[in-house]
Amino acid sequence: MPKILYIEHNGKEHVVDADVGKSVMQNALENLVPGIIGDCGGACSCATCHGYIDPAWEGKAGSRNENEEMMLDGALRVEPNSRLTCQVIMTQELDGLVVRLPESQF
Amino acid sequence: MNSAAAQSISWDPYNTDLIPNPYPMYKRLREEMPLYYNEEHDFYAISRYADIEATLRDRDLFSSAHGDILEFIKAKSVMPDSVFIHQDPPKHTAYRSLMQRIITPKRMFAVEQDIRALCARSLDHLVGGDRFDFITNLGAEMPMRAVSMLLGIPEKDQTAIRESVDARMRTEAGKPIDLANQQAIQQEALAGFEEYISWREKNPSDDMMTELLQTDFKDPEGVVRKLTRDEISNIVNVVAGAGNETTNRLIGWMGKTLSEHPDQRRDIVKNPALIPAAIEELLRYEPPGPFLAREVMRDIELHGKKIPKGAAMIMLVAAGNRDESRFVDGDKFNIHREQRPHMTFGQGIHVCIGAPLARLEGRVAMEEVLKRFPEWEVDYDKAVMSSTSSVRGWDSLPVWIGSKPKNYVAPKPAAPAPAPAAPAADVTLEGTWNVVVKGPTGPQPAVLTLERNGDSFTGAQAGAGTSTPIADFKKTGNKIYWVNHITKPMKIKVEFTGELSGNVITGKAKAGFMGSYPFTATKA
Ligand code: HEM
Ligand code: FES
Numbered sequence: 001m002p003k004i005l006y007i008e009h010n011g012k013e014h015v016v017d018a019d020v021g022k023s024v025m026q027n028a029l030e031n032l033v034p035g036i037i038g039d040c041g042g043a044c045s046c047a048t049c050h051g052y053i054d055p056a057w058e059g060k061a062g063s064r065n066e067n068e069e070m071m072l073d074g075a076l077r078v079e080p081n082s083r084l085t086c087q088v089i090m091t092q093e094l095d096g097l098v099v100r101l102p103e104s105q106f
Numbered sequence: 107m108n109s110a111a112a113q114s115i116s117w118d119p120y121n122t123d124l125i126p127n128p129y130p131m132y133k134r135l136r137e138e139m140p141l142y143y144n145e146e147h148d149f150y151a152i153s154r155y156a157d158i159e160a161t162l163r164d165r166d167l168f169s170s171a172h173g174d175i176l177e178f179i180k181a182k183s184v185m186p187d188s189v190f191i192h193q194d195p196p197k198h199t200a201y202r203s204l205m206q207r208i209i210t211p212k213r214m215f216a217v218e219q220d221i222r223a224l225c226a227r228s229l230d231h232l233v234g235g236d237r238f239d240f241i242t243n244l245g246a247e248m249p250m251r252a253v254s255m256l257l258g259i260p261e262k263d264q265t266a267i268r269e270s271v272d273a274r275m276r277t278e279a280g281k282p283i284d285l286a287n288q289q290a291i292q293q294e295a296l297a298g299f300e301e302y303i304s305w306r307e308k309n310p311s312d313d314m315m316t317e318l319l320q321t322d323f324k325d326p327e328g329v330v331r332k333l334t335r336d337e338i339s340n341i342v343n344v345v346a347g348a349g350n351e352t353t354n355r356l357i358g359w360m361g362k363t364l365s366e367h368p369d370q371r372r373d374i375v376k377n378p379a380l381i382p383a384a385i386e387e388l389l390r391y392e393p394p395g396p397f398l399a400r401e402v403m404r405d406i407e408l409h410g411k412k413i414p415k416g417a418a419m420i421m422l423v424a425a426g427n428r429d430e431s432r433f434v435d436g437d438k439f440n441i442h443r444e445q446r447p448h449m450t451f452g453q454g455i456h457v458c459i460g461a462p463l464a465r466l467e468g469r470v471a472m473e474e475v476l477k478r479f480p481e482w483e484v485d486y487d488k489a490v491m492s493s494t495s496s497v498r499g500w501d502s503l504p505v506w507i508g509s510k511p512k513n514y515v516a517p518k519p520a521a522p523a524p525a526p527a528a529p530a531a532d533v534t535l536e537g538t539w540n541v542v543v544k545g546p547t548g549p550q551p552a553v554l555t556l557e558r559n560g561d562s563f564t565g566a567q568a569g570a571g572t573s574t575p576i577a578d579f580k581k582t583g584n585k586i587y588w589v590n591h592i593t594k595p596m597k598i599k600v601e602f603t604g605e606l607s608g609n610v611i612t613g614k615a616k617a618g619f620m621g622s623y624p625f626t627a628t629k630a
Pocket of ligand 1: 170174190191192202253344345346348349350352353356393394395398399450451452453455456457458459460461463464
């Protein structure tokens with residue numbers, strides 16, 4: 001199983017055995033990683049699954065889609081490497097992915 | 107499970123016995139009847155977290171085209187496209203994506219300081235006193251004001267509204283409110299929403315209303331155009347309707363739940379950084395909207411039972427939020443529990459768009475209350491709970507702050523209306539009544555004209571520039587009931603249920619998914 005490393009804003013790390021095909025948001029929720037909420041369940045409608053993709057992974061993790069771009073436009077604490085993690089689907093190639101979490105999702 | 111016990115499982119949204127504490131029944135439903143069917147009202151209900159989650163995410167199988175409230179689905183209610191809470195894709199998508207650009211977290215966060223100032227204004231004069239009311243003094247006005255701030259109604263134009271608010275806040279808990287005076291102020295506050303829209307058109311700013319007026323919108327037919335006035339009005343009504351009563355209830359539950367958990371309240375006072383987690387736990391534990399409904403679009407089978415196409419399905423959010431398979435000791439309020447998302451804001455494409463604002467209001471209210479009143483105790487003799495088809499919570503939640511006086515004698519309950527001049531003589535119902543509904547966007551005036559034909563009454567109600575006939579007018583003792591199918595600002599059935607006292611009828615006007623609002627009707 002590929003792994004994802006989530007780093008909370010306070011530096012606390014969570015390594016998770018991720019399910020391929022599920023989103024980075026879903027993998028966080030199923031492993032009780034605090035700091036990702038995912039209110040809309042992945043419908044790209046709530047922006048409570050915001051995370052920062054480690055620059056080393058930006059290419060592989062793909063880029064924002066149009067809807068996601070629009071949601072991030074109105075969100076808080078957005079950086080160039082911000083993504084809505086429900087829109088990043090886990091693959092074998094993303095093994096080792098590092099995602100930092102914002103101070104708060106709202 | 108034995109069948110005798112199973113037979114006694116019964117739940118419906120109208121059962122008043124279950125309103126004070128529905129949770130033991132929810133637990134039984136989860137454990138014994140995860141798919142429940144209610145014959146009397148012909149609906150299905152699910153109560154397990156996983157089932158509710160799956161249902162809310164499956165927008166093709168579970169439709170919102172006839173709304174998200176049982177009565178609406180049964181009535182096959184149809185609303186204008188712009189009432190997007192009441193639509194499926196692609197109509198929903200068109201308005202939702204527009205609104206997502208407009209009600210952004212950024213914009214919601216921008217009103218934090220104003221909300222805090224409002225809290226301070228509401229609470230400061232209570233410091234040093236014995237009591238305050240979480241609803242009257244805080245919950246009743248804050249959510250509406252927050253939405254007004256979002257809309258960009260300028261402070262100076264809010265003066266009339268604020269005067270009315272302050273007048274009420276100055277009224278001590280348990281003392282009657284000067285209704286006549288309040289009505290006069292409210293009429294004034296009716297400077298008119300329409301007028302505000304026109305004014306804003308000429309004075310654009312960076313608020314939500316300006317954006318609603320200026321934005322290019324791709325409608326469900328794919329045409330790019332501006333929103334019409336009717337659409338703007340509907341959208342504002344949806345936002346206000348979805349955001350007012352729910353957030354009001356959250357504030358009431360805050361008062362009640364923290365009063366019953368003084369140890370955790372002390373933890374929060376000591377460490378205010380716990381407040382966001384406390385708000386999430388509160389939302390999980392006592393969801394202001396305890397259930398949602400959908401229409402089932404295909405024949406399906408769930409937990410071994412068939413559900414026919416067209417059935418109404420209720421999702422018991424309040425039951426799912428305490429599902430033991432997801433939340434350890436689900437029936438326990440514990441702000442320190444492992445943080446897992448709850449279902450209180452829904453899930454999927456209709457997920458609450460105002461959740462950041464609701465959370466912000468909750469957080470700021472808790473901070474400002476605890477700063478001034480680290481301890482309180484609910485006065486249950488005076489507290490009033492209510493439950494409608496969409497929300498459950500407190501209409502009034504007075505609390506003791508500081509010390510509860512020994513030998514305290516509760517004041518007489520607030521009179522519902524000024525005493526009639528000639529109480530013995532029954533007012534004649536036929537004639538003209540001035541009706542004021544305290545609606546989500548401010549007081550809505552209307553004129554009700556009643557005619558008597560023998561024992562029955564017919565008539566018409568005029569408001570918002572249109573007049574529509576009323577139906578089902580009934581008088582039982584001093585209880586009055588009638589229905590008005592209004593067409594403006596949207597097609598909706600409004601049910602008036604009130605009590606006649608002298609020449610005034612006071613009660614609630616229930617406007618479908620918009621919720622219930624107080625009204626008064628005064629014989630002209
Ligand atoms: C504690 C307070 C609140 C609760 C519990 C709550 C709950 C909900 C729920 C459960 C839904 C989904 C309905 C469904 O799936 O059928 C919803 C939708 C909605 N809420 Fe809230 N809400 C709250 C506050 C607010 C606020 C403050 C606003 C506005 C600023 C708001 C605006 C909306 C809107 C516009 C929708 C419709 C979204 C859609 O259909 O796409 N809500 N809310
Ligand atoms: S989970 Fe809602 S936007 Fe990602």
